[in-house]
Amino acid sequence: MSDNAKFDFSVIRTLRTKQGLTAEQLAQKAGMTRATIAKIESGGGNPTLDTIQALSSVFHLSSSELIRLAEVARCEEPVVKAFQEKGMNVNHIWFPNFEIFHIRAGGGLEYLANPEYHENTAEVCLIRSGRVRVAVAGQLYELGPGMAMRFKALQEHRFDIIEDAEFFLMHHN
Numbered sequence: 001m002s003d004n005a006k007f008d009f010s011v012i013r014t015l016r017t018k019q020g021l022t023a024e025q026l027a028q029k030a031g032m033t034r035a036t037i038a039k040i041e042s043g044g045g046n047p048t049l050d051t052i053q054a055l056s057s058v059f060h061l062s063s064s065e066l067i068r069l070a071e072v073a074r075c076e077e078p079v080v081k082a083f084q085e086k087g088m089n090v091n092h093i094w095f096p097n098f099e100i101f102h103i104r105a106g107g108g109l110e111y112l113a114n115p116e117y118h119e120n121t122a123e124v125c126l127i128r129s130g131r132v133r134v135a136v137a138g139q140l141y142e143l144g145p146g147m148a149m150r151f152k153a154l155q156e157h158r159f160d161i162i163e164d165a166e167f168f169l170m171h172h173n
Contacts, residue, residue, distance in 0.1 A: 013041040123153035130165025
Protein backbone atom coordinates (compact mmCIF):
# COMPACT_ATOMS: atom_id res chain seq x y z
CA MET A 1 0.00 0.00 0.00
CA SER A 2 1.41 3.40 -0.93
CA ASP A 3 1.94 6.13 1.67
CA ASN A 4 -0.69 8.25 -0.11
CA ALA A 5 -3.40 5.58 -0.03
CA LYS A 6 -6.69 6.74 1.44
CA PHE A 7 -8.29 3.30 1.69
CA ASP A 8 -7.03 -0.09 2.75
CA PHE A 9 -9.54 -2.81 1.96
CA SER A 10 -7.37 -5.46 3.62
CA VAL A 11 -9.87 -4.90 6.46
CA ILE A 12 -11.97 -7.43 4.50
CA ARG A 13 -9.65 -10.18 5.83
CA THR A 14 -10.41 -9.13 9.41
CA LEU A 15 -14.15 -9.03 8.80
CA ARG A 16 -14.01 -12.42 7.04
CA THR A 17 -12.06 -14.16 9.81
CA LYS A 18 -14.31 -12.65 12.52
CA GLN A 19 -17.25 -14.31 10.79
CA GLY A 20 -15.36 -17.61 10.44
CA LEU A 21 -15.40 -17.56 6.65
CA THR A 22 -12.69 -18.83 4.33
CA ALA A 23 -11.74 -16.65 1.38
CA GLU A 24 -13.45 -19.19 -0.88
CA GLN A 25 -16.69 -18.98 1.14
CA LEU A 26 -16.62 -15.19 1.06
CA ALA A 27 -16.04 -15.20 -2.69
CA GLN A 28 -18.98 -17.53 -3.19
CA LYS A 29 -21.34 -15.49 -0.98
CA ALA A 30 -20.31 -12.22 -2.67
CA GLY A 31 -20.51 -13.68 -6.18
CA MET A 32 -16.88 -13.12 -7.09
CA THR A 33 -13.70 -15.13 -7.56
CA ARG A 34 -11.28 -16.26 -4.87
CA ALA A 35 -8.55 -14.36 -6.75
CA THR A 36 -10.50 -11.10 -6.42
CA ILE A 37 -10.86 -11.63 -2.67
CA ALA A 38 -7.13 -12.40 -2.36
CA LYS A 39 -6.23 -9.23 -4.27
CA ILE A 40 -8.49 -7.06 -2.10
CA GLU A 41 -7.30 -8.64 1.15
CA SER A 42 -3.66 -8.12 0.22
CA GLY A 43 -4.33 -4.38 -0.07
CA GLY A 44 -4.02 -4.46 -3.85
CA GLY A 45 -6.55 -3.44 -6.39
CA ASN A 46 -9.21 -0.80 -6.34
CA PRO A 47 -12.60 -2.41 -5.70
CA THR A 48 -15.53 -1.10 -7.70
CA LEU A 49 -18.68 0.14 -6.04
CA ASP A 50 -20.40 -3.07 -7.12
CA THR A 51 -17.67 -5.12 -5.40
CA ILE A 52 -17.96 -3.00 -2.23
CA GLN A 53 -21.76 -3.43 -2.30
CA ALA A 54 -21.47 -7.22 -2.68
CA LEU A 55 -18.93 -7.53 0.14
CA SER A 56 -20.80 -5.18 2.48
CA SER A 57 -24.00 -7.20 2.08
CA VAL A 58 -22.15 -10.38 3.15
CA PHE A 59 -20.98 -8.59 6.31
CA HIS A 60 -24.41 -6.99 6.93
CA LEU A 61 -22.97 -3.49 6.54
CA SER A 62 -23.93 -0.60 4.32
CA SER A 63 -21.46 0.23 1.57
CA SER A 64 -20.62 3.48 3.33
CA GLU A 65 -19.84 1.61 6.58
CA LEU A 66 -17.44 -0.70 4.74
CA ILE A 67 -15.75 2.26 3.06
CA ARG A 68 -15.44 4.01 6.43
CA LEU A 69 -13.80 0.89 7.90
CA ALA A 70 -11.34 0.87 5.02
CA GLU A 71 -10.33 4.50 5.42
CA VAL A 72 -6.69 4.73 6.40
CA ALA A 73 -6.64 6.14 9.90
CA ARG A 74 -4.35 8.96 10.78
CA CYS A 75 -3.37 9.28 14.42
CA GLU A 76 -4.39 12.54 16.01
CA GLU A 77 -2.42 14.47 18.58
CA PRO A 78 -4.38 16.45 21.15
CA VAL A 79 -4.08 20.00 22.33
CA VAL A 80 -3.02 19.70 25.99
CA LYS A 81 -3.21 22.47 28.57
CA ALA A 82 -2.44 22.24 32.27
CA PHE A 83 -4.05 24.73 34.65
CA GLN A 84 -5.23 25.21 38.20
CA GLU A 85 -8.79 26.13 39.01
CA LYS A 86 -10.42 26.48 42.43
CA GLY A 87 -7.68 24.38 44.08
CA MET A 88 -7.76 21.63 41.47
CA ASN A 89 -4.85 20.66 39.24
CA VAL A 90 -6.25 19.97 35.77
CA ASN A 91 -4.82 18.64 32.53
CA HIS A 92 -7.20 19.38 29.65
CA ILE A 93 -6.69 17.06 26.68
CA TRP A 94 -8.70 18.15 23.64
CA PHE A 95 -9.46 16.31 20.39
CA PRO A 96 -12.22 17.37 17.98
CA ASN A 97 -15.50 15.95 19.37
CA PHE A 98 -13.77 14.48 22.43
CA GLU A 99 -12.05 15.96 25.45
CA ILE A 100 -10.64 14.68 28.71
CA PHE A 101 -10.07 16.54 31.96
CA HIS A 102 -7.59 14.75 34.26
CA ILE A 103 -8.22 16.28 37.68
CA ARG A 104 -6.45 16.06 41.03
CA ALA A 105 -8.33 17.74 43.86
CA GLY A 106 -8.11 17.90 47.64
CA GLY A 107 -10.93 16.90 49.94
CA GLY A 108 -13.50 19.56 50.75
CA LEU A 109 -13.44 21.25 47.35
CA GLU A 110 -16.64 21.90 45.43
CA TYR A 111 -17.01 22.62 41.75
CA LEU A 112 -20.22 23.71 40.05
CA ALA A 113 -19.99 22.97 36.33
CA ASN A 114 -20.30 25.97 34.05
CA PRO A 115 -22.84 25.34 31.27
CA GLU A 116 -20.86 27.64 28.94
CA TYR A 117 -18.20 24.91 28.72
CA HIS A 118 -20.68 22.25 27.67
CA GLU A 119 -22.18 21.52 24.31
CA ASN A 120 -24.69 18.85 23.44
CA THR A 121 -22.35 16.13 24.68
CA ALA A 122 -22.31 13.31 27.15
CA GLU A 123 -20.01 13.54 30.16
CA VAL A 124 -18.33 10.55 31.77
CA CYS A 125 -16.86 10.78 35.25
CA LEU A 126 -14.34 8.04 36.14
CA ILE A 127 -12.79 7.97 39.60
CA ARG A 128 -9.22 6.72 39.87
CA SER A 129 -8.73 7.36 43.59
CA GLY A 130 -10.52 9.07 46.46
CA ARG A 131 -14.23 9.79 46.74
CA VAL A 132 -16.35 12.26 44.79
CA ARG A 133 -20.02 13.13 45.20
CA VAL A 134 -21.66 14.09 41.93
CA ALA A 135 -24.95 15.96 41.90
CA VAL A 136 -26.75 15.74 38.55
CA ALA A 137 -30.19 17.26 38.01
CA GLY A 138 -30.99 17.03 41.71
CA GLN A 139 -29.78 13.43 42.18
CA LEU A 140 -26.70 12.59 44.30
CA TYR A 141 -24.20 9.87 43.44
CA GLU A 142 -21.15 8.96 45.49
CA LEU A 143 -18.32 7.46 43.48
CA GLY A 144 -15.14 5.74 44.64
CA PRO A 145 -12.11 4.18 42.96
CA GLY A 146 -12.96 2.38 39.72
CA MET A 147 -16.51 3.72 39.63
CA ALA A 148 -17.93 5.72 36.73
CA MET A 149 -21.11 7.37 35.54
CA ARG A 150 -22.34 9.09 32.39
CA PHE A 151 -24.87 11.89 31.97
CA LYS A 152 -25.83 14.70 29.60
CA ALA A 153 -23.29 17.45 30.10
CA LEU A 154 -25.90 20.20 29.68
CA GLN A 155 -27.66 19.05 32.85
CA GLU A 156 -26.83 21.11 35.90
CA HIS A 157 -24.14 19.24 37.82
CA ARG A 158 -21.70 19.71 40.69
CA PHE A 159 -18.71 17.81 42.05
CA ASP A 160 -17.96 17.66 45.78
CA ILE A 161 -14.57 16.17 46.59
CA ILE A 162 -15.17 14.09 49.72
CA GLU A 163 -11.53 13.02 50.09
CA ASP A 164 -8.41 13.74 48.03
CA ALA A 165 -9.25 12.43 44.57
CA GLU A 166 -7.88 11.83 41.12
CA PHE A 167 -10.51 11.48 38.42
CA PHE A 168 -11.28 11.95 34.76
CA LEU A 169 -14.11 13.85 33.12
CA MET A 170 -14.63 13.01 29.46
CA HIS A 171 -16.94 14.85 27.06
CA HIS A 172 -17.96 13.13 23.84
CA ASN A 173 -20.64 13.41 21.19
